[in-house]
Amino acid sequence: MKMKKIxxxxxxxxMALSVFSGxxxxxxxxxxxxxxxxxxxxxxxxxxxxxxxxxxxLEEKVGQSVVVNNVTGSxxxxxxxxxxxxxxxxxxxxxxxxxxxxxxxxxxxxxxxWDAFEPVAIYGKQSGENILVPADAPYNTLxxxxxxxxxxxxxxxxxxxxxxxxxxxxxxxxHAAGAEFNVIDAGDAAExxxxxxxxxxxxxxxxxxxxxxxxESGDLKTLCTLLEESPDLLQDIPTANTTGCEELVMNTLYxxxxxxxxxxxxxxxxxxAIKDIVDNDTEWKEEVNSxxxxxxxxxxxxxxxxxxxxxxxLFMSYAEYLQ
Amino acid sequence: MIAEGFASVMLDPFVILLIAIGVVxxxxxxxxxxxxxxxxxxxxxxxxYTMTSxxxxxxxxxxxxxxxxGGLISAILLNIPGTPSSVATCFDGRPxxxxxxxxxxxxxxxxxxxxxxxxxxxxxxxxxPVLASVALKFGPFEYCxxxxxxxxxxxxxxxxxxxxxxxxxVLGALLATVGLAPIDSKPRFTxxxxxxxxGFKLLVLLIGLFAIxxxxxxxxGVRKPENFTIEGNVKIKGVGFSLKExxxxxxxxxxxxxxxxxxxxxxxxxxxxxxxxxxxxAKNTSKHPEKFGTGIMDGVIASETANNATIxxxxxxxxxLGIPGDAVTAMLLGGLMVHNVSPGPLIFQKSGSVVYxxxxxxxxxxxxxxxxxxxxxxxxxxxxxxxKNYLLPIIVVLCCVGAIGDSNRLFDVWGVLxxxxxxxxxxxxxxxxxxxxxxxxxxPTFESNVRKVSQLISRDxxxxxxxxxxxxxxxxxxxxxxxxxxxxxxxALSKEKQ
Numbered sequence: 001m002k003m004k005k006i007x008x009x010x011x012x013x014x015m016a017l018s019v020f021s022g023x024x025x026x027x028x029x030x031x032x033x034x035x036x037x038x039x040x041x042x043x044x045x046x047x048x049x050x051x052x053x054x055x056x057x058l059e060e061k062v063g064q065s066v067v068v069n070n071v072t073g074s075x076x077x078x079x080x081x082x083x084x085x086x087x088x089x090x091x092x093x094x095x096x097x098x099x100x101x102x103x104x105x106x107x108x109x110x111x112x113x114w115d116a117f118e119p120v121a122i123y124g125k126q127s128g129e130n131i132l133v134p135a136d137a138p139y140n141t142l143x144x145x146x147x148x149x150x151x152x153x154x155x156x157x158x159x160x161x162x163x164x165x166x167x168x169x170x171x172x173x174x175h176a177a178g179a180e181f182n183v184i185d186a187g188d189a190a191e192x193x194x195x196x197x198x199x200x201x202x203x204x205x206x207x208x209x210x211x212x213x214x215x216e217s218g219d220l221k222t223l224c225t226l227l228e229e230s231p232d233l234l235q236d237i238p239t240a241n242t243t244g245c246e247e248l249v250m251n252t253l254y255x256x257x258x259x260x261x262x263x264x265x266x267x268x269x270x271x272x273a274i275k276d277i278v279d280n281d282t283e284w285k286e287e288v289n290s291x292x293x294x295x296x297x298x299x300x301x302x303x304x305x306x307x308x309x310x311x312x313x314l315f316m317s318y319a320e321y322l323q
Numbered sequence: 324m325i326a327e328g329f330a331s332v333m334l335d336p337f338v339i340l341l342i343a344i345g346v347v348x349x350x351x352x353x354x355x356x357x358x359x360x361x362x363x364x365x366x367x368x369x370x371x372y373t374m375t376s377x378x379x380x381x382x383x384x385x386x387x388x389x390x391x392x393g394g395l396i397s398a399i400l401l402n403i404p405g406t407p408s409s410v411a412t413c414f415d416g417r418p419x420x421x422x423x424x425x426x427x428x429x430x431x432x433x434x435x436x437x438x439x440x441x442x443x444x445x446x447x448x449x450x451x452p453v454l455a456s457v458a459l460k461f462g463p464f465e466y467c468x469x470x471x472x473x474x475x476x477x478x479x480x481x482x483x484x485x486x487x488x489x490x491x492x493v494l495g496a497l498l499a500t501v502g503l504a505p506i507d508s509k510p511r512f513t514x515x516x517x518x519x520x521x522g523f524k525l526l527v528l529l530i531g532l533f534a535i536x537x538x539x540x541x542x543x544g545v546r547k548p549e550n551f552t553i554e555g556n557v558k559i560k561g562v563g564f565s566l567k568e569x570x571x572x573x574x575x576x577x578x579x580x581x582x583x584x585x586x587x588x589x590x591x592x593x594x595x596x597x598x599x600x601x602x603x604x605a606k607n608t609s610k611h612p613e614k615f616g617t618g619i620m621d622g623v624i625a626s627e628t629a630n631n632a633t634i635x636x637x638x639x640x641x642x643x644l645g646i647p648g649d650a651v652t653a654m655l656l657g658g659l660m661v662h663n664v665s666p667g668p669l670i671f672q673k674s675g676s677v678v679y680x681x682x683x684x685x686x687x688x689x690x691x692x693x694x695x696x697x698x699x700x701x702x703x704x705x706x707x708x709x710x711k712n713y714l715l716p717i718i719v720v721l722c723c724v725g726a727i728g729d730s731n732r733l734f735d736v737w738g739v740l741x742x743x744x745x746x747x748x749x750x751x752x753x754x755x756x757x758x759x760x761x762x763x764x765x766x767p768t769f770e771s772n773v774r775k776v777s778q779l780i781s782r783d784x785x786x787x788x789x790x791x792x793x794x795x796x797x798x799x800x801x802x803x804x805x806x807x808x809x810x811x812x813x814x815a816l817s818k819e820k821q
Contacts, residue, residue: 073521214669
């Protein structure tokens with residue numbers, strides 16, 4: 001009996017040791033095999049583009065192939081549900097954007113937040129959602145637009161897509177700045193732009209990169225960006241939080257996550273590899289400049305957690321109006 | 324700029340090679356049930372990120388054109404539409420093949436696919452900005468009316484047994500409600516299963532209804548001896564049909580092109596609907612509507628011209644407004660933006676040479692498609708010589724691969740299986756399956772737009788929307804006419820019986 005106990009103890013000890021040393025070795029030599037990226041959004045979108053750009057650069061840097069799979073649906077909720085308890089060997093990552101990650105929790109589409117994962121890095125900023133109106137509209141700032149809606153309650157049709165980040169923005173404007181729009185669903189970003197151009201709505205929100213052509217052609221004008229700070233290369237676009245609605249901040253950031261329980265050392269190693277690419281690669285800078293109108297941007301693991309928690313606090317404070 | 328675009332395509336052998344590869348891969352993806360044009364583009368999109376803009380976009384449009392055209396092969400030979408755009412090709416293509424006219428059906432499909440593509444692209448080149456402004460006029464009211472109009476065609480599509488057709492269409496619309504509701508994103512019929520929140524995919528439903536049922540139907544008669552060689556021994560002269568037959572088909576082709584382009588321009592409807600609308604319009608305006616469905620060229624012409632013309636149509640809002648009309652153009656949009664070509668009103672000024680390059684690529688791709696398909700025709704027909712007990716299991720496997728490939732979920736394979744069983748039960752009940760596809764596509768279009776209208780109606784009257792009123796009037800007229808012709812058909816049938 002005693003003998004058996006000792007053997008068991010010894011075996012357990014050996015196992016624990018092997019797990020420990022295995023993990024330690026894993027971090028030192030990471031990566032030793034193909035890395036899998038699960039992207040929460042489909043090919044053709046910005047989240048996918050950034051994920052694939054990172055995959056290509058990471059492949060060059062670490063010398064292992066990086067394969068991107070698009071697991072799409074429900075604004076990323078399906079992919080995140082599937083992978084939050086995914087393989088923790090350090091070769092599986094989820095690539096998404098912060099608005100989907102925290103937005104889905106606030107709207108009730110997911111029942112978990114960023115802390116269901118091990119965040120690896122925030123590795124870029126989007127060109128930013130802009131509040132857009134026709135170029136001949138009488139208002140030139142967000143403040144004037146909100147004032148106009150108060151003067152004629154329910155007369156200004158504001159196009160949104162329910163459930164997404166754009167919806168959260170409209171709720172914040174109504175509750176924090178007292179805007180009285182007739183909020184109507186106008187579909188995804190492309191459909192919202194069509195509705196605005198066709199005169200079916202009077203104002204809407206869309207990413208700058210989608211609306212750029214119409215702003216330059218003089219069909220539309222942007223009142224402000226929802227980013228906390230104006231995009232690095234578009235400094236003349238004011239931010240919403242300084243021009244009419246202080247609470248309205250929506251930073252869409254590109255995030256890399258690992259399944260919960262992935263070894264912290266590997267997470268750090270991955271963060272270091274990504275950070276080195278973002279901070280030092282010239283091609284990365286060129287791509288990000290022309291695609292996102294931003295300078296390269298990368299946070300450490302701790303900074304990533306803080307940033308995600310800040311977004312979550314903001315979104316969750318409006319959760320009661322969203323669900 | 325035109326010369327520059329021309330040179331960038333024609334003088335670069337690599338671009339020509341990419342177009343040829345794109346067309347061949349597209350045809351293969353299109354012809355295999357389960358793999359679609361959309362998937363071909365998804366697979367190759369990341370590859371194009373590192374190419375130049377003209378190279379990348381040329382390859383993608385070649386995949387698109389090849390993929391939409393390839394669908395006719397399996398529709399005619401196996402009665403399984405290779406892509407959603409070929410559903411209506413089965414209606415007359417398969418009966419033609421059964422009559423021993425597989426070669427003629429394929430030839431017709433290929434030639435008129437070519438004509439549809441070229442006419443569609445020419446319309447795109449010539450009057451794209453004008454038509455783009457039409458697309459902008461379509462708001463929630465107009466889409467509502469369009470959906471009602473298209474759904475009313477179910478009556479014609481189903482012919483004598485209208486009730487069963489409507490059952491099928493309603494079932495399709497109901498299946499489409501699974502998942503997140505439009506407008507409020509509330510989950511419906513998801514039973515707490517996270518995979519159901521994304522709803523069912525059109526592709527999954529299509530494979531289940533058409534491919535799996537076809538296999539099960541065959542399995543039913545497996546004990547009866549079958550002569551495999553008869554169907555396959557088809558002699559084809561030239562393209563399979565005469566010049567006289569070709570000339571007779573021209574008015575039909577022109578009408579189908581216009582329908583295809585028209586549907587293509589409107590975002591969110593797509594080739595699956597355009598081929599069916601074109602088919603029903605051809606049937607309604609034909610001097611001999613009763614022959615539709617028995618294997619006549621007109622049916623194949625209507626379907627194949629329209630679905631290929633939809634390509635040109637869908638490119639119109641994509642290029643001049645930056646609005647994608649379907650899944651493929653949504654990815655093309657990504658492909659363009661990655662190369663710093665921003666579709667929109669300024670695209671001709673800012674990236675004119677790329678746009679003209681795309682136009683030339685599309686025309687070259689259409690020619691390649693036509694040549695490759697005509698050359699391959701004799702080979703395709705040999706598929707019928709493969710014993711079905713080898714062929715069909717392979718098709719089932721490919722279908723499941725396709726279902727997984729769509730969004731990388733095993734869940735969708737279960738969907739294929741369940742829809743297959745459901746489809747087989749419906750066939751046994753003599754309920755037609757194609758109205759279900761219409762219901763599935765148009766149900767959500769109708770629902771989301773009718774809900775948008777309800778948000779607008781308090782300060783907007785329907786009478787300020789002329790397009791809406793016209794569509795509703797036309798719908799009423801079409802319904803009355805179809806009901807009367809259905810009644811006549813029924814009466815004629817009962818007289819014959821007596």
